[in-house]
Amino acid sequence: MRRRGSLILVAAALVTAVAAVSVLRVRPGDIAVVSWRGGGTPDLRTPGLSLRVPLLQRVQVYPRGAVIVRATLATASREGSALDLPYTVKAQPDPQTLLRLHREGGDGGATAAVRALVEEQLTKAAAATGTFDLASGSAAAAIAASTERALDEKLGPGLVLSLGRPILPAEVRASFERAAIYGRRVETGAHVVLVGIDGADWDMIDALGARGRVPNLARLKREGAWARLRSSVPTLSPLLWTTVATGKTPDRHGINDFLVADPRTGRKVPINSTFRRTKAIWNILTEAGLPSDIIAWWATWPAESIQGHLISDRVAYSTFDLSRQKQGAVHPPEYASIVETLRVPDESVTYQQVARFLHISPEQFRRARGLAAGRDAGRGRGNGEGPSVESETEVSINLMTRVLASTETYRRVALDLLDRESREGAPARLFAVYFQGVDEVNHRFAHCAPPQAALCPEGDYRRFKDAVAEFYAYQDEILGEILKRARGATVIVMSDHGFASGAGRPKDVKPFIEGKPGLWHDLTGIFMAHGPLTKRGEIAPVTLLDIAPTLLYVLGLPVPEDMPGRVVEEALASDFVAAHPVIRVPSYEGLESPAAPGSVPIAQGTGGVEGDDATEQAIRKQLKDLGYIGGGGAGPVSPGPTTAIPGPAEPGRQGAAGEARGSPAGVPTVLYHANLGAVYVSKKQYEQAETEFQKALLIDPSSAPALSGMAIVEEGRGNLDRALEYLQSVVRLETGADYATLIKMAALFTRMGKSADGVAYMRGLEPGHDGGDLRELGLRVALGMLYSATGRPREAETALLRALAIEPTSVAAMQELFALYDGQGRSAELRPMIQAALGKNPRSAMHHNWLGLVLRRQGDLKGAEEEFRKTLEAAPDLVGALANLGSLYLQEGRVDDAVAVLKQALLKDARNPESRTNLIVALGMKHDLEGARQLVKDAEGMGQRAPLFYNALAYALHVNGRNAEALEPLRESLRIDPRQPDALKLQSEIENARPSDQIPYR
Known part of the structure; x- marks a missing residue:
């Protein structure tokens, strides 16, 4: 009896123990994921009590719903230098994203998934970064920002990444030593x-x-x-x-x-x-x-x-x-x-x-x-x-x-x-x-x-x-x-x-x-x-x-990798270049470099040398007389007036602007930050650009350069409505210098599919923009763009002709009017206006380009070629003119010349659709079908899936007798845009085995 009682007690204890271990307690704020050992679908457990099956289920608790990874990544720089990059990342995904990440991470759960995603992005960022910037840590902020941005959609906006000090192999560290760098110098005898x-x-x-x-x-x-x-x-x-x-x-x-x-x-x-x-x-x-x-x-x-x-x-x-x-x-x-x-x-x-x-x-x-x-x-x-x-x-x-x-x-x-x-x-x-x-x-x-x-x-x-x-x-x-x-x-x-x-x-x-x-x-x-x-003669353009x-x-001396420019070897004698190959070193700055912003x-x-007030006043007077600065005094910098017209509200972004007093070297001036923001914009580093523009706006909320800069930032991020709000803030300042702003706004209204709203907005500005000056010119061009986009060609023509009456040499107005007339088959009517503009400004590259297009439409191919060459003489980097010249050569059957020109155009701008389209056709005419296919693949790799590219490849295959293969890219093109008369015509010709004389791009 006593033994039976003992067994009952043991059994009860076991039941209690099993029950205890079967109950899962999740603390407030935490999230747990319970998954079956050996497979099955995991499920979320929110704070409170729930049951689980001991031994058969595994529990992973994420404190406060966060996924934290501390690790070191073995990576390599753009030049191939290996180093280890310590990092810490904290993700705060929503519960369903957390559950997805947990599944993707397998046995390692969400932690493994987050680590894999972060390290993939870090590896890409490191491979695009120079050895010095990576090893010194000067690129750490930019790398972290780009990684956070790239993973925002997958991990949520709460992602925070910080990079530790890189761990360098001995050979990489040695490459930064002064003796190693200067020891590689060779004597050229040059002065x-x-x-x-x-x-x-x-x-x-x-x-x-x-x-x-x-x-x-x-x-x-x-x-x-x-x-x-x-x-x-x-x-x-x-x-x-x-x-x-x-x-x-x-x-x-x-x-x-x-x-x-x-x-x-x-x-x-x-x-x-x-x-x-x-x-x-x-x-x-x-x-x-x-x-x-x-x-x-x-x-x-x-x-x-x-x-x-x-x-x-x-x-x-x-x-x-x-x-x-x-x-x-x-x-x-x-x-x-x-x-x-x-x-x-x-x-x-x-x-x-x-x-x-x-x-x-x-x-x-x-x-x-x-x-x-x-x-x-x-x-x-x-x-x-x-x-x-x-x-x-x-x-x-x-x-x-x-x-x-x-x-x-x-x-x-x-x-x-x-x-x-x-x-x-x-x-x-x-x-x-x-x-x-x-x-x-x-x-x-x-x-x-x-x-x-x-x-x-x-x-x-x-x-x-x-x-x-x-x-x-x-x-x-x-x-x-x-x-x-x-x-x-x-x-x-x-x-x-x-x-x-x-x-x-x-x-x-x-x-x-x-x-x-x-x-x-x-x-x-x-x-x-x-x-x-x-050497002697003209060489390719150089940069500062x-x-x-x-x-x-x-x-x-060795050329450092952290200087983004190149050696202008084409300016130097061939024997000198042959005898002196370029020697590369990571940097002259040293690993403790102050080169980071x-x-x-x-x-x-x-330091210790004081400036004198008289000279500094003389310098300011000189700069003011030249228009480089305004007439403000030399007093301390302070935030601008609270009555200034602000840009759109910035929820969640106060941290960026709030750092204004901590700017580089303690120099919080409006133009300093606006200029630095413009530099970041040119590099498409929008987070850094925003920080600088917001610092400028903290000092002066009515700074037009900073407001315009923020518009560029938001446009670059795809936030067109916010970009438009910033530009409207610039117009409200009534500086009298909103010519370019109005034209940009018209383009944004059009891209947003709100052209009618744009017309109403611009019409509201007419009372203050009717003086026959630059302000009215900008408004008329903007209205012309918007009327065209809303299917009102007559009003568009009236607005653009008014713009050209104000300024006959206006490139912006003629660009819109040419597109309008050319679409109506009326480009020849513009010839007198274009020639009159060239009479006033013979160096206008765009007017030469338009005249070339008019002459080509009229069958004067020799005259067109001369105008395209004048265009390129005035503006060697005008890719559209190179594309036009290449297309002209194709029309004349000068395929080798076309390939050379179009390759040059594509080197200058890999995203130019006309250059790529024409080059695909030209390579097809030279029977280089692999080269033509590669151009399409390269475009796809850049996210460009333009119907023109597939049409051009189909044409290239067709003229080489590869009709069955030609139908595949044509179908892809028509999947993207089924309403293409030229593509449908080419498809019919291929299916009916008829020769085509229609090049996909005119």
Whole structure:
């Protein structure tokens, strides 16, 4: 009996135990997944009590519903360098997503699934990142952001990824050691002279060269290698010339505006070397033991200690006390006393010198200089700009005086160093001198250059019409003096951007209107290389990023992988290139590099040198007179007025804007952030761009550049409605400069399928946009676009003809009108209008392109080819013109020429549909069907599934007798768009075995 009782107790205990282990307790906030061992469908268990089957079911609890992974990924950089990348990721998926991930992860559950997804993306990101950026951690934020964005849909918006410090193999770490890098240098014996001419433009040089006015520039182009130089956006000198000096983009080198806020005082001060975060070429040459002379380069004050000479960009200001600031002005400091004797003060410039450029009277000169002297005296007494107000003419006279003094100062210093080192038999390996005068004179006088424009009154035209051309001639004379002293050197002459001239000048805005300098800048600058190591003739376009790698290469130094530019080998002699293969190293920055955004400036060792108020005021005055900055004071930066018109609300994004005070090097100025945002936009790094634009808007909620930048960001993300809201905020500001904004809004309304709403919006703006000016031009073009999209061709035609009546050379208006007329078979009617526009602006690439299309439609193939060639002469990168020329060659049966041109077009823009379509056809005509198929596969790999590509492949197969195979791509095309008359016709011809003479793209 006692034994039976014991058994009952044991059984009861077992039952209790089984019951206990069969009950699953999930704590509040946690989520559990219960799955059967050996298979079956898992299920979710929410907080509370539930049953499970012991031994047969497995439980995985996710605390707070989160999936956390801490791991290290073995990965490799773009160049193939292996390293280990520690990371931590926390995902917060919704319950159903968590259940799906748990199933996908198998025995490892959701943790394994999240790890697999994250590591797949990290591996891709690492493979697209340079060794330096990966190893130093400078790309960590960008990699984390791109991975979070890529997995947002699969894992939910709560994903947070952080990367640890990379673990480097010994051989990778050793590749960053200075001895290893500089030990790979080879002696080339080269000496390089680099002459930077800000704003120099081929249109002006070629025109003046034909008249014999710039013989030195003309000779270099005739005897050396030359190219069009592609500038970068924004086209602002401090950014661009620092890109030249560092080989890095502004988000890396840290120079992003003319003015920055001193992190110690918050006062706006001119940009200087203490804000640069990467090594310039003179730092690299110093570490390599090679002397360099650097004169007047942007953002070089305070001067760094280098091997050679560095003459900073503040030396030429008359207000700058060189005797007191030797340490910061010049390196070595002992050369400052010589520079002092070479300086040309503003007050020493004579009437005769200025009269070479400006047709003014001695009395006008004396009055202007008297006002300047009073202003400078007031500045010296701490009275700011002084008591007198200068007229526009007097500002122009004083600015020309100042430009001449500065140019002469740096000319004298440059010639002194060349002569001195020639006598000593020890020339610098790199001699670099920068001249700003051409850009400055253009900014003040280009609107008054011939032919006379409406912006320039008759009196100003008489006074200032020769200023730009004469200054080019003067700059050419200086170049000639340098060339005489640089015999045997490889000479590179370049500009950072071009400048509008002739009929290509803006019609409504003078080049010195405050805060709008970029309106007159042209994205095409000049590049020339001349000397014993160079070739002769035109070469492919170069970029600002190509200059530093090319200089390092010519001087025998390795080219770092973290410089995104290339060596311009095609400019150099073949035997030199053959004897000196390019040597690559990860970076000159070192693993503790400050190159990441938000890091410490590299030139901080120049600290302890104080700027002086008088010189900083003089610099601000100069920038204001040139239109580079507005008229704001130098006081501390503060948030803008609360009454400003804001953009759309930013729920959930306050963190980005709230970091404004923690910007790189403590420089929270509106334009700094807006410019940096534009750089990120150009790289399609939208998270970083948004952060910068929001910082700008925190300072000034009515900043048009920041609002427009946010519109680009949202458009890039596919949020067209939010992009439209930001652009509407820009229009509400009523700045009078919404021409491009209205046209962009019309395109967005159309893409959103809301063209009728767009018409109503634009019609509402008509009362304030009816002045026959640039504002009305933008509105009429926008209405033309929207009327076309809503199927109202007559109203579209009326709006566009009105736009062309306002501005007959308008590219935007003609583009829309050409599309409208061409679709109606009326393109020939546009021929007189296009030719009239070319009469006003013979360099308009798009008008030549349209004329070529008209002539082709009319059967004048020779005339069309000539116009397409003129198009490409004016704009070598205009891919549409290359596609048109290739299509023309196909029509003429010149298949080899067509293939060559179309391959060139596709290299410039792999996503251009016309180029790809025509090249597929051309390869088919050359019987290269594998090549044609590969072009379609490549497009599919980029997410492009255009019916034209499949039609072209079908045609290529058809003309090669592969009819059965041709039907397959045709069916794919018609699946995408069943309403294609050309495709249906081709399908009928193939099925009925009839030959086709219809090329898929006209």
